[in-house]
Amino acid sequence: xxxxxxxxxxxxxxxxxxxxxxxxxxxxxxxxxxxxxxxxxxxxxxxxxxxxxxxxxxxxxxxxxxxxxxxxxxxxxxxxxxxxxxxxxxxxxxxxxxxxxxxxxxxxxxxxxxxxxxxxxxxxxxxxxxxxx
Amino acid sequence: xxxxxxxxxxxxxxxxxxxxxxxxxxxxxxxxxxxxxxxxxxxxxxxxxxxxxxxxxxxxxxxxxxxxxxxxxxxxxxxxxxxxxxxxxxxxxxxxxxxxxxxxxxxxxxxxxxxxxxxxxxxxxxxxxxxxx
Numbered sequence: 001x002x003x004x005x006x007x008x009x010x011x012x013x014x015x016x017x018x019x020x021x022x023x024x025x026x027x028x029x030x031x032x033x034x035x036x037x038x039x040x041x042x043x044x045x046x047x048x049x050x051x052x053x054x055x056x057x058x059x060x061x062x063x064x065x066x067x068x069x070x071x072x073x074x075x076x077x078x079x080x081x082x083x084x085x086x087x088x089x090x091x092x093x094x095x096x097x098x099x100x101x102x103x104x105x106x107x108x109x110x111x112x113x114x115x116x117x118x119x120x121x122x123x124x125x126x127x128x129x130x131x132x133x
Numbered sequence: 134x135x136x137x138x139x140x141x142x143x144x145x146x147x148x149x150x151x152x153x154x155x156x157x158x159x160x161x162x163x164x165x166x167x168x169x170x171x172x173x174x175x176x177x178x179x180x181x182x183x184x185x186x187x188x189x190x191x192x193x194x195x196x197x198x199x200x201x202x203x204x205x206x207x208x209x210x211x212x213x214x215x216x217x218x219x220x221x222x223x224x225x226x227x228x229x230x231x232x233x234x235x236x237x238x239x240x241x242x243x244x245x246x247x248x249x250x251x252x253x254x255x256x257x258x259x260x261x262x263x264x265x266x
Contacts (some may be wrong), residue, residue, distance in 0.1 A: 012205075019152030019201055021164035029162050029199045031154035032256050033210055053263040054254075058152055067163045068152055123165050130186040 002120045002133060003042050007080050011071045012039055020047060021066040022058035030054045036100060037067065040092075040114060044081065048096045048111040057113075059084050068123060078133070079125035080115070087112040129132050135253045135266060136175050141211050144204045147170055153180060153201040157190035163187045164265040171179060173225075173247060178213065181229045189244075191235065192217050198248050201256060210256035211266070213248070220245040 004012075018037040023029045032055060036048035045067065045093040049056060059065060063083045070077035088111045096112035120133040137145075151170040156162045165188060169181035178200065182189060192198060196216045204208035219224040221244045229245035253266040 005158070017203060019164050019166075020150070021154040021160040021162040021199075022158035023160045025160050025167075027156045027160045027195045028160050028197050029150050029154040029156040029164075030212070030214075031164055031199045031201045032212055033152075033201050034204045051258050051262055052211050062160045064161050066164045068153075068164045068166050070150060070166045072150070079163070079165055079177075081161075081163075117248070129184055 002117050004039060004045075004117060004120070007076065007133060008026070008080070008133070009039050011069045011078060012037070012045070012078050014071055015069045018067055018069065020055060022055050023062060023064065024058055024126050025062045030058055036096075043117055045082075045095060045115040045117065046092070047084075047115060048100055048109050049111040049113055050100065050107050050109050051128060052110070059086065059113065067111070067115070070123065075124050079121045079123050080117055081119040081121070082115045082117040084115050087114060135250050137172060138254070138266060141202075141213070141253060141266070142207065144202045144209050144211060145170070145178070145202055148202045151200055151202065153188060155188050155193055156195060156197065158195045160232050163191055169229070171232070176250055178215075178248040178250065179225070179229060180217075180248060181233055181238050181242050182244040182246055183233065183242050185243070192219065192246065194230070198246070200248070203256065208257050212254045212256050213250055214252040215248045215250045217248050219244050220247060231237060
């Protein structure tokens with residue numbers, strides 16, 4: 001388990017497009033850009049499934065997800081890894097739905113994906129590169 | 134095999150930071166931001182290993198790589214998938230080294246990774262989402 005620090009949360013809050021990486025069970029990676037990603041609480045990220053295709057197929061059989069974020073101005077970058085649960089109804093999905101409808105009413109969220117963070121790694125070049133937070 | 138079209142090349146050439154996704158053999162995805170990524174020819178991308186850690190470990194045992202690119206202004210986004218070969222010497226490494234030394238002389242490239250493109254998918258929302266080029 002790894003907590004999302006204030007510094008990591010700040011980078012996430014400033015990121016516009018998030019690369020969402022998953023893999024098939026036999027190890028073929030998939031990475032697609034998504035915008036509806038935010039901090040859910042200190043240990044979880046919320047990723048909304050508006051248009052997921054291969055990502056959904058992957059996490060249905062292999063629940064690992066990795067996301068990277070970066071702030072070039074402040075030279076900060078992190079990789080956030082964890083395992084996901086998929087919510088098609090209930091409070092997590094409700095929160096996702098409200099968020100999407102506020103921002104882009106025409107979208108129809110299909111599910112909410114909660115990423116329970118297990119590891120956060122420093123990605124910016126320098127002495128801390130590759131270290132776990 | 135899939136060729137890099139002019140439109141895909143244009144999006145690549147305008148991208149500053151590239152999310153590079155790999156996976157362990159048992160399917161744990163890894164995605165990190167890299168800047169030294171460019172078109173090598175119509176069928177290959179060049180990714181320079183300046184600071185690779187987990188990415189290198191992954192591709193040494195599981196040669197699949199996926200990269201996503203996007204151009205928000207023109208609403209274009211692609212995922213580029215393929216298999217890599219690692220070059221520690223020879224013409225591919227020489228080209229990578231010259232490129233890095235021109236741009237950032239202080240860096241010491243460790244190897245060059247050539248991504249042979251097998252599939253390109255449309256990632257921007259719309260009718261073509263998920264379709265292969």
